[in-house]
Amino acid sequence: MKHVISAIVQNEPGVLAHVAGMFAARGYNIDSLVVGRTEDENLSRMTIVVVGDDRILEQVRKQLEKLITTVRVRDFKDIDYVERDLLLLRVHAPADKRPEIVALVDLFRGRIVDVSKSSVMIEMAGPEAKLEAFIDLVKPYGIRELARTGVIAMQRGKTNSEKDEK
Amino acid sequence: MRRTRKQSNIRAPQAGWDGTDVLLACLAEENVEVMFGFPGAAILPVLDRLWFHAEGITNQTRRKRLAFSGALSTCYANSTERICGRNDIMSKTKTDAAASLAGTNGAQVFHRMLQAEGVETMFGFPGGAVLPIFDELFESPIQFVLTRHEQGATHMADAYARSTGKVGVVIATSGPGATNIVTGLATANMDSIPMVAFTGQVKSTLIGNDAFQEADVTGVTRPVTKHNFLVRDVKDLGRIVREAFHIARTGRPGPVLVDIPVDCTVAKLDSEPDLEPNLPGYKPRGGIGNERQIRIAADMINAARRPVLYVGGGVILSGAAEELTAVARKGKLPVTTTLLGLGAFDESDPLSLKMLGMHGTAYANHAVQQCDCLVSVGARFDDRVTGDLSKFAPNAKIIHIDIDPSSISKNVEVDVPVVGDAKAILAQMLPMIECPDRSAWLAQIDEWKKKFPLTYKADGDIRPQEVIEKLGELTKHDAIVATGVGQHQMWAAQFYGWKKPRQIITSGGLGTMGFGCPAAIGAQFGNPGKLVVDIDGDGSFTMTMVEVITAVQYNQPAKFIVLDNEYLGMVRQWQELFYGKRYSATPHACPEFTEIAKGFGAGAAKITDRRQVADALNEMIRYDGPFVLHVCVAREENVFPMVAAGKALDDMIHSQLI
Numbered sequence: 001m002k003h004v005i006s007a008i009v010q011n012e013p014g015v016l017a018h019v020a021g022m023f024a025a026r027g028y029n030i031d032s033l034v035v036g037r038t039e040d041e042n043l044s045r046m047t048i049v050v051v052g053d054d055r056i057l058e059q060v061r062k063q064l065e066k067l068i069t070t071v072r073v074r075d076f077k078d079i080d081y082v083e084r085d086l087l088l089l090r091v092h093a094p095a096d097k098r099p100e101i102v103a104l105v106d107l108f109r110g111r112i113v114d115v116s117k118s119s120v121m122i123e124m125a126g127p128e129a130k131l132e133a134f135i136d137l138v139k140p141y142g143i144r145e146l147a148r149t150g151v152i153a154m155q156r157g158k159t160n161s162e163k164d165e166k
Numbered sequence: 167m168r169r170t171r172k173q174s175n176i177r178a179p180q181a182g183w184d185g186t187d188v189l190l191a192c193l194a195e196e197n198v199e200v201m202f203g204f205p206g207a208a209i210l211p212v213l214d215r216l217w218f219h220a221e222g223i224t225n226q227t228r229r230k231r232l233a234f235s236g237a238l239s240t241c242y243a244n245s246t247e248r249i250c251g252r253n254d255i256m257s258k259t260k261t262d263a264a265a266s267l268a269g270t271n272g273a274q275v276f277h278r279m280l281q282a283e284g285v286e287t288m289f290g291f292p293g294g295a296v297l298p299i300f301d302e303l304f305e306s307p308i309q310f311v312l313t314r315h316e317q318g319a320t321h322m323a324d325a326y327a328r329s330t331g332k333v334g335v336v337i338a339t340s341g342p343g344a345t346n347i348v349t350g351l352a353t354a355n356m357d358s359i360p361m362v363a364f365t366g367q368v369k370s371t372l373i374g375n376d377a378f379q380e381a382d383v384t385g386v387t388r389p390v391t392k393h394n395f396l397v398r399d400v401k402d403l404g405r406i407v408r409e410a411f412h413i414a415r416t417g418r419p420g421p422v423l424v425d426i427p428v429d430c431t432v433a434k435l436d437s438e439p440d441l442e443p444n445l446p447g448y449k450p451r452g453g454i455g456n457e458r459q460i461r462i463a464a465d466m467i468n469a470a471r472r473p474v475l476y477v478g479g480g481v482i483l484s485g486a487a488e489e490l491t492a493v494a495r496k497g498k499l500p501v502t503t504t505l506l507g508l509g510a511f512d513e514s515d516p517l518s519l520k521m522l523g524m525h526g527t528a529y530a531n532h533a534v535q536q537c538d539c540l541v542s543v544g545a546r547f548d549d550r551v552t553g554d555l556s557k558f559a560p561n562a563k564i565i566h567i568d569i570d571p572s573s574i575s576k577n578v579e580v581d582v583p584v585v586g587d588a589k590a591i592l593a594q595m596l597p598m599i600e601c602p603d604r605s606a607w608l609a610q611i612d613e614w615k616k617k618f619p620l621t622y623k624a625d626g627d628i629r630p631q632e633v634i635e636k637l638g639e640l641t642k643h644d645a646i647v648a649t650g651v652g653q654h655q656m657w658a659a660q661f662y663g664w665k666k667p668r669q670i671i672t673s674g675g676l677g678t679m680g681f682g683c684p685a686a687i688g689a690q691f692g693n694p695g696k697l698v699v700d701i702d703g704d705g706s707f708t709m710t711m712v713e714v715i716t717a718v719q720y721n722q723p724a725k726f727i728v729l730d731n732e733y734l735g736m737v738r739q740w741q742e743l744f745y746g747k748r749y750s751a752t753p754h755a756c757p758e759f760t761e762i763a764k765g766f767g768a769g770a771a772k773i774t775d776r777r778q779v780a781d782a783l784n785e786m787i788r789y790d791g792p793f794v795l796h797v798c799v800a801r802e803e804n805v806f807p808m809v810a811a812g813k814a815l816d817d818m819i820h821s822q823l824i
């Protein structure tokens with residue numbers, strides 16, 4: 001089972017090593033880990049997708065909280081949130097197949113960002129499930145190269161969070 | 167070990183092989199003929215297969231009062247300090263220290279900050295990258311103890327902390343100095359001991375260049391510390407030192423490492439540094455527990471018919487022995503302690519069940535398995551304690567009092583967690599505790615005690631248990647006792663007779679052989695005038711006995727008892743019981759320890775006869791200075807009872823005497 005956890009950490013050298021090292025040492029299985037800036041220059045946000053049952057999720061959360069440089073941890077279990085993953089994908093696209101591919105990209109609200117003779121590069125953002133569905137669909141055309149950022153997530157508006165608190 | 171039969175014809179591992187087969191085949195493939203090493207439980211299967219393949223100048227004078235800018239020395243320093251958050255005091259220090267730091271260099275900042283933290287003694291070993299700090303030390307009132315190896319320094323600092331409650335301080339140089347402290351950090355980390363280690367680092371501009379004596383010390387030590395820092399600028403140094411001490415001693419304590427590039431200790435501060443701690447994410451859970459949870463816990467205890475208190479090192483760290491004793495006596499609750507909890511409850515009290523676990527008493531283990539309410543206070547359900555988890559305390563509701571939320575429900579699903587400081591929580595709980603009639607339960611426990619006492623055969627060769635029991639008697643169970651790791655450690659736990667917290671100084675979680683000798687010396691530094699005895703094994707003592715020289719140099723009268731069975735006995739016991747007596751790599755030739763001790767400048771004696779035990783112990787105790795007592799003991803004595811790995815806690819192998 002996949003869980004999304006977000007951790008606000010101090011924006012300092014070595015912090016990523018602390019987090020990554022903890023995951024490795026405790027044998028937790030992570031699907032993706034994304035680090036980026038936040039509205040506060042002293043803090044970064046890490047979004048981590050962990051694989052495991054509720055018990056593991058609970059331990060991961062506690063162990064993350066225990067790290068000195070971690071300021072706040074939130075797991076999105078039972079919380080209404082928005083998740084986004086960004087995909088860049090180059091797919092084999094000879095002239096005869098190109099219209100089909102373009103149509104697919106449109107359908108998924110992606111964009112073509114680079115075109116060459118035999119391939120196109122596609123950019124697409126969305127929840128993991130959507131990207132995976134898209135990847136499945138273009139696979140038959142021949143994927144040349146694929147890069148994903150991993151999931152970032154944010155809780156939905158205030159009213160929801162108040163509800164969650166209760 | 168010389169392997170005779172080569173297997174170089176074997177290439178690919180075959181179906182049906184186990185990991186050991188594969189490993190040995192690969193080694194053969196690489197033409198390995200000789201391996202050097204040291205045994206331990208985790209490599210027993212490999213060793214077993216190999217068997218088939220082969221055949222004073224005391225610094226006391228400098229210990230004058232701290233004279234630095236008055237305010238600095240009086241701030242939040244003291245031994246009695248509690249482990250809960252003390253941000254209030256931190257901010258007070260800030261202004262005092264900041265008043266005078268501009269214009270000083272990093273090394274001076276370092277010493278000023280250490281004094282501000284109340285450091286009186288530190289242990290370590292010099293080198294190029296820490297020269298500026300050592301130079302400044304010359305002027306400092308802090309007592310510096312030069313050890314013979316950096317590992318020894320860490321164990322001394324650790325034991326100093328365990329025996330006094332203060333933070334232990336270590337300093338080592340870059341590269342090899344720093345890598346030598348890793349074992350000591352891991353030892354302290356596993357047992358939650360407050361310690362701050364400083365290492366020199368190569369110049370900041372050279373970091374990452376494979377410079378001379380460079381090692382990625384924050385990288386190496388990350389998994390074995392509570393936290394670590396690399397100082398990047400002299401203006402951060404003071405703040406980081408304060409943060410390091412704060413983190414080490416608050417919440418669940420632990421070792422913190424500060425890596426300081428040498429240029430940061432030379433550089434001068436051109437303005438006042440900001441000493442305000444910047445730890446937005448660090449919120450140690452000190453202080454009182456949730457009142458409602460405590461009420462639920464107390465009701466559960468009061469309703470229990472067969473309760474047991476299971477007490478660990480957290481009670482010692484918290485200074486909660488008194489509160490614990492009050493709760494136990496008020497509710498007539500039987501108490502068992504872990505290895506690290508020994509001394510939290512007086513073992514001569516009729517409610518004491520002594521230690522539980524793999525080598526705990528049978529009555530403690532039976533009581534835990536039969537209880538209907540297990541109250542864990544500052545203990546972490548270690549696998550040496552629980553045995554087979556799925557069969558642990560099957561009928562019990564479990565209450566867990568712990569300062570670290572990540573300890574709760576880590577190994578055992580807990581019914582009532584109470585997060586906070588044990589001392590505060592027990593004090594909150596005390597008035598709620600009642601004492602319903604539980605005479606049947608107490609009678610049952612008495613019966614177990616009668617049926618399964620700790621025993622040994624007192625005849626023939628000197629029995630190690632007998633030496634320890636006698637030592638307990640002669641020292642009125644009042645000495646501070648350090649141990650190595652092995653059978654002797656377990657016998658010490660079983661037979662000394664623990665009365666007070668901070669009395670046993672032993673490596674529990676990591677099980678570090680070689681801990682005992684330096685630990686005794688470190689504890690002696692923290693407890694001048696007290697009798698400190700190391701109960702050690704021949705194997706463990708050999709690993710670090712060189713530190714006896716440190717005891718001699720600083721005139722620390724610690725005593726060292728070497729229970730010499732010429733075996734790595736604990737491993738030999740496993741081989742006897744589970745590997746068909748194939749003693750692969752456990753026979754252990756010993757030197758004349760007395761000659762070595764005398765060469766080091768310590769007193770020494772050797773005994774081989776049971777009738778000499780009491781006199782020899784008395785001679786040792788009375789000796790004015792460090793003393794090594796070499797005791798040749800029965801070679802193949804075993805530690806019983808024993809719960810074999812993976813067995814349920816009440817599935818014990820008993821001594822044949824029962």
Ligand SMILES: Cc1cc2nc3c(=O)[nH]c(=O)nc-3n(C[C@H](O)[C@H](O)[C@H](O)COP(=O)(O)OP(=O)(O)OC[C@H]3O[C@@H](n4cnc5c(N)ncnc54)[C@H](O)[C@@H]3O)c2cc1C
Binds near residue numbers: 505523544548567674
């Ligand atoms: C050869 C060998 C054999 C061993 N056999 C046994 C054995 O038979 N029996 C045995 O018991 N051990 C044995 N041990 C030791 C064992 O490995 C563990 O080290 C030990 O059981 C852990 O003790 P503890 O549970 O008290 O935990 P500790 O490691 O002391 O942990 C302390 C706990 O208290 C918490 N805590 C810290 N401060 C506070 C506070 N202020 N308030 C509340 N909670 C706090 C911490 O968060 C932590 O959870 C053996 C070790 C060796 C080397």
Ligand SMILES: Cc1ncc(C[n+]2csc(CCOP(=O)(O)OP(=O)(O)O)c2C)c(N)n1
Binds near residue numbers: 704735
């Ligand atoms: C540094 C280290 N290496 C290996 C081990 C594994 N080990 C545990 S007990 C033991 C034997 C200890 O021998 P000794 O000190 O003579 O004590 P005895 O058991 O004989 O009393 C060994 C090798 C360990 N605990 N620590």
Ligand SMILES: [Mg+2]
Binds near residue numbers: 652703704731733735
């Ligand atoms: Mg031995």
